Amino acid sequence: MIAGESDERARDTHVRVAFDRLIPSDVREIEPIVEQVTRECRVLALPARQCALNVPVALTEALSNAILRGNRGARDKQVRVRAVVSDTALVLEVADEGTGFDLDACTIDPTSPGNLEREDGRGLFLMRSLMDRVERFGDNAHNVVRLTLNRL
Amino acid sequence: MSFSIKKQGEICVVDVEGQLIVGNRQELKQKVLDELEKGEKKFLIDFSQTGYIDSSGLGVLVSLSKKIREQGGELRLANLNDDLKTLFELTKLDTLFQIADTRERALESF
Numbered sequence: 001m002i003a004g005e006s007d008e009r010a011r012d013t014h015v016r017v018a019f020d021r022l023i024p025s026d027v028r029e030i031e032p033i034v035e036q037v038t039r040e041c042r043v044l045a046l047p048a049r050q051c052a053l054n055v056p057v058a059l060t061e062a063l064s065n066a067i068l069r070g071n072r073g074a075r076d077k078q079v080r081v082r083a084v085v086s087d088t089a090l091v092l093e094v095a096d097e098g099t100g101f102d103l104d105a106c107t108i109d110p111t112s113p114g115n116l117e118r119e120d121g122r123g124l125f126l127m128r129s130l131m132d133r134v135e136r137f138g139d140n141a142h143n144v145v146r147l148t149l150n151r152l
Numbered sequence: 153m154s155f156s157i158k159k160q161g162e163i164c165v166v167d168v169e170g171q172l173i174v175g176n177r178q179e180l181k182q183k184v185l186d187e188l189e190k191g192e193k194k195f196l197i198d199f200s201q202t203g204y205i206d207s208s209g210l211g212v213l214v215s216l217s218k219k220i221r222e223q224g225g226e227l228r229l230a231n232l233n234d235d236l237k238t239l240f241e242l243t244k245l246d247t248l249f250q251i252a253d254t255r256e257r258a259l260e261s262f
Contacts, residue, residue: 030175049235052235057206057239061207064206110243110244116247119212120208123207
C-alpha cells in the first residue's frame with residue numbers, strides 16, 4: 001500500500017494488487033491506463049456496471065486532478081496508480097507530487113441551480129457519487145486520493 | 153478517439169467515436185465552435201459509440217450548449233447508453249439538455 005493501510009484491509013486474506021504503474025503527467029496517459037484498470041476489473045469479475053461506469057469515470061477524475069492540479073502538468077513529475085482488489089472491495093489509489101487539497105472544501109454541488117451551467121466543478125462530485133468512499137491523505141511532498149468501491 | 157461532423161439537411165451531426173474526456177474535449181469544442189462561427193445553428197451530438205464521459209467532457213457540453221443558445225441555435229444529444237444517462241441524471245444535466253433516444257428522433261425534434 002502507498003500509505004495508511006487500514007487494519008480491515010490488512011486482515012483480508014484475499015487481497016491482490018491488480019495494477020501498479022507510474023505514469024508521466026500527461027492527460028493523454030489517462031485513457032490507456034483507465035482501459036487497463038477496467039480490463040483487470042472485468043477479469044476479476046467485478047459487476048459490469050462498475051467496470052463500465054463507476055471505475056472508469058472516478059479513476060479518470062482522480063488521474064485528471066493528479067496530473068493537472070497536483071502535478072500542474074509538469075512532465076518531470078509522476079503519478080502512481082494502484083488498484084487493489086479483495087473479496088469485499090476494489091481500492092484505487094492515485095498519488096501525485098502535489099501538496100494536496102481539502103476534499104470537503106473543494107467539493108461543490110454541481111446540481112444546485114446556481115452551479116448547473118458551470119463548466120467545471122463536477123469532478124469530485126462524480127468521484128464521491130460513483131464510489132462508496134473517497135479519502136485523501138499525504139504530506140507536503142505527496143498527495144494520495146483513495147477510492148473504495150464495495151463489490152456488490 | 154475522434155469526432156466527425158457531417159451535415160444532414162440544415163443540422164450539423166457530430167459523431168463522437170470513443171470516450172469524451174479531459175484529453176480530447178477541447179477538440180470537440182473547437183470543431184463545434186468552428187461550425188458555429190461559419191453560421192451553423194442546429195447541432196446534434198450522437199454518443200452511440202461512447203462508453204463514458206468525464207466531468208470535463210460534461211463541462212464542454214454545458215459550455216457549447218450556452219454558446220449555441222447565445223447565437224440563437226439549438227443543441228440536441230442522442231443515443232446515450234444507460235451509463236451515460238446515469239451520469240446526466242446524477243449531475244442533473246438531463247434537465248439542461250434535450251436528449252433523444254435515437255438519432256432519428258433527435259433529427260425530427262428540431
